Amino acid sequence: MMVKKISGKTARSHQGQATGIGMGDHGAEPGRAGHIWRAAAQGLAHLDRVLIAALGLGALLGAVLLWWQINGRIHALESVLTNQIRLRASAIDVQIQAAQGHLEALRQRAELFYAEYPAPAEMPQGSLLTAFLASNPGNDPTLPYSLDRLPPPYLTSQIGNLIALSAEDAAQQPEISRADAGAWRQEAAMMVQLLPLMAVTQKVVPEVRRLLYISRAGMVALHPWVRSDETDLLLQLATAPALRHAGPSLNPQGGPVWTLSAPDQPDRMVTLSLPLTLEGRFLGSFTLDVPLAGIREKLGSVIRTDAAMLLVDGTGHIIASSQDGPAPALLDDVLPGGMDRLAGGGALHGFNQPFAVSAALKSAPWHMVYVAPPFSLLLVAMQDVVISVLGFVASLLVMLFIVRRLMQRTLKLRDQAVQAERDARAAAERALTDLRAAHDELDFLNREKTRFFSLVSHDLRGPFNSMLGMTQELADHAPRMSAEDTADFARTVHDMARKVFDLLENLLQWSRVQMSGTPFAPKVFPVRDVVSDAVRDVASAALGKDIQILDAVGERWVLADRTMALAILRNLLMNAVKFSHPGGVVHVTSRAQGDRLEIAVTDKGIGIEPSQLELLLRAGPGASRPGTQGETGTGLGLTLVRDLALRHGGELRLESEPGRGTIASFTLPLSADPAETRRLAATVD
Known part of the structure; x- marks a missing residue:
């Protein structure tokens, strides 16, 4: 291995060069960032100056407009005060002229x-x-x-x-x-x-x-x-x-x-x-x-409590003042140099001095002077302008609120339209369902009508066939028959004709009620009379079964259609006799219920099954049940009774128990005895 030895000076030189290169690179990056920040600060400063200038210009313009409004309001107040002073001076002049x-x-x-x-x-x-x-x-x-x-x-x-x-x-x-x-x-x-x-x-x-x-x-x-x-x-x-x-x-x-x-x-x-x-x-x-107190009252009130309405003579002495307490002796005490400054009935203006206006009386050597302290009109005008500005801001807020509400309402209307479309579809479906139900109801009514006519034709055909046979028998064998047999035949034919007549009478009256063709003519009459007539009508049928009818309605008066009431009672009594056992008793009673009278027909007959009560009271004629002796009918009587009771504002009620009898009741409007009413009226008079 070869190792190169480097001296200390050389090492320090290389180290310094390396260090210098590093320091130079790091110093260049902060310089560029500072330049960017300085540029951004200058832009923001320029923007701030523009914004501040705009805000200052807006504030200056607002102040000018506000001052213009205040100045205009001050002049308006001065004009109003001047006119009021002159009007009050004229009113006092009129009274002085009257006294003179x-x-x-x-x-x-x-x-x-x-x-x-x-x-x-x-x-x-x-x-x-x-x-x-x-x-x-x-x-x-x-x-x-x-x-x-x-x-x-x-x-x-x-x-x-x-x-x-x-x-x-x-x-x-x-x-x-x-x-x-x-x-x-x-x-x-x-x-x-x-x-x-x-x-x-x-x-x-x-x-x-x-x-x-x-x-x-x-x-x-x-x-x-x-x-x-x-x-x-x-x-x-x-x-x-x-x-x-x-x-x-x-x-x-x-x-x-x-x-x-x-x-x-x-x-x-x-x-x-x-x-x-x-x-x-x-x-x-x-x-x-x-x-002097009366003259002070003539001065009237002033706009501000710290202002004063004065009556001054020609020398400047105050005669009367609108303010409470003792008035100053001279006008100069309130308004220095007032008489000279108000010469000719003028006015004094200015924000930092009192506002004063005078009007000379024509009938007396006096002047009416209104004096307000400095800045008083300025404060009033500023209050009015502030109120106006607040009113404008409030109006703007109200307009924004209204716009917001309109937008909400538009959205709500759109939602409502969507919901309405859905409701319309649902309503159409319900209408279709109702139409189907109405169709079924009409079909049911047609079937009931067919059955009704079948019953009526059967009930009419039977008595008529019997009457035809018996009358033919009378025509063929009358000469050879005894008087007793002939009378028996005649009674039988009469009973059959009576039954047919009652059937036709109920049928016609029911049809007229259904078509609203029967005139409704209520009048006051005693219940006992119509009960007696109904009992008389069913007396033959009751006598044939040895049934006793007891009248216990008492002395009561009603306001009703007598013919309809008679038909109701006659049908109820016929049913009671029909379904009573021979030798039985039928009771007719009444009781007051507020302003109505309940009339009940009670029998001790065979009664009605609970399942049949609803069928008997439903609309339209129903099937007839045979009586205790096989009596037949069309089932039209109770339907007629129900409809006639409804015409009087009442209803038909049935209470029955099989084997123990039935109570059929209805109500009519209760009235007073006319004779008793006239007697009481005469007593009061």
Whole structure:
């Protein structure tokens, strides 16, 4: 073996070269992966910027649209509020004009009085004026005048009072002018005539608390009536604001004057005064007082609780406010510079300042002002817009729900169509089965009809053959027969004819019932009568077998067709006699079952086997069984009884035990005795 020795330096060199080659290969792979990651990060960053830009643009557009909606809603609210203020101002104007109109009517009536009676001597002397002057009969200068005692027929609830200062008190007050006694009496007569009109005025204008006429002569007419010693009007007469402000010194134009009572008074009043001037001479003023609380109610409610509806006079003083609690004294306290800023009935807008709108009254020197705090309309508008957006989202969700429901319904309809097709196939198969069953039923009915006609023809042929033979025998040998034999032959022929007649009668009546050709005519009658008739019809057959029929139905009344009821009882009695032993007893009984009467025919005959009961009650005539003495029939009687009972809303019931007899029962509608009903009605009347 040959071993090559390598020095340490050479080994380290080879090792370094191998190591360098390995490190170079591994460093190239991370460089390519980093490049891919950097490219992916740059793409994602670009996509994020586009997405962020789109979201920002969408948010900006949404904010612009939302702000546009809010701004539009604010303008709409401002328009609505402005219109409401103007409408309320117009409503108050109408009421003020009505009050002014009535005061003007009183003034015109006073002027008309002076025109009718220009001289004091011509004035009328009525009972009210007489009572007024009689309150101071001696014309004592220290005593006042009044209508504290109204003459009949006047009542204090119907007319006011007239009060006058005494002559001494009037002389001590320079504002009072009572120079001429005749003119004073003339003015008192005018005021007396105004009292009824003042009562009418207060009824027409119910918000007026008090109606006055204050005279410069020291008199006052007031409504409603108050005793003179219960009012302080006379003490304040000379300094009354209504008289001073209505006078020519403060009111040279002679127009209406509005005054407000002092703020410290508990029941503040707004007073409207209208002066009375005659030939340039100021006589007095007509005055009405309206409570400030009533005017506050006229302001109405506002949209927001923190907003206020104010009534402001021309100087900016607040007369009334819609808010609870004491109102500020001046409009400037609520809205700085309000009167100047609202000049001309305009409005103040802005988001960060109060919203205010005013409307001037035409009949009074007042303004109606609505003041809302800053941002109030903005909040209301934002609430409305948010509600609208929520409504839109809710509508969208509802539409999505409806679309989903429609899709579900479409799928359900498709499934239902498949199921309907299956059901149709099944229904067709059932119909085919029913058709086959109906065919079998018709075949059975045809066979029953054939058998029925066979039975009928047999039952008719037998009696007729017998009658033909016996009548032929009578025709051939009657001269040689004795009278007894002839009578016997005649009875036999009669019985056969009777049997044939009964058979034909049942057959015809049954056929008419089947074809609904028998008229159904119910009426009220006693059961005993129809039972008696049925017993009479079967008496000969019962007598032939020595059978006793006992009637125990009692005094009861029914509402039924008498002919049909008779046919039912006759057939049941015939069957009872037919299947009873000679010398037996048949019972006819009745009992009430609610609003119906059950009638039962009971015999002690041979009875019926249980297997035959169902055959006897089924539809159509059945086979007849022979009686205890070989009596025959067609089996039609019970079928007829069943059908006639059904026509009366009842049913035929059979209870039987072989060898012990049968109970046949049916029901009819129960009624009351008409005579008893009439007697009770007469007793009640």
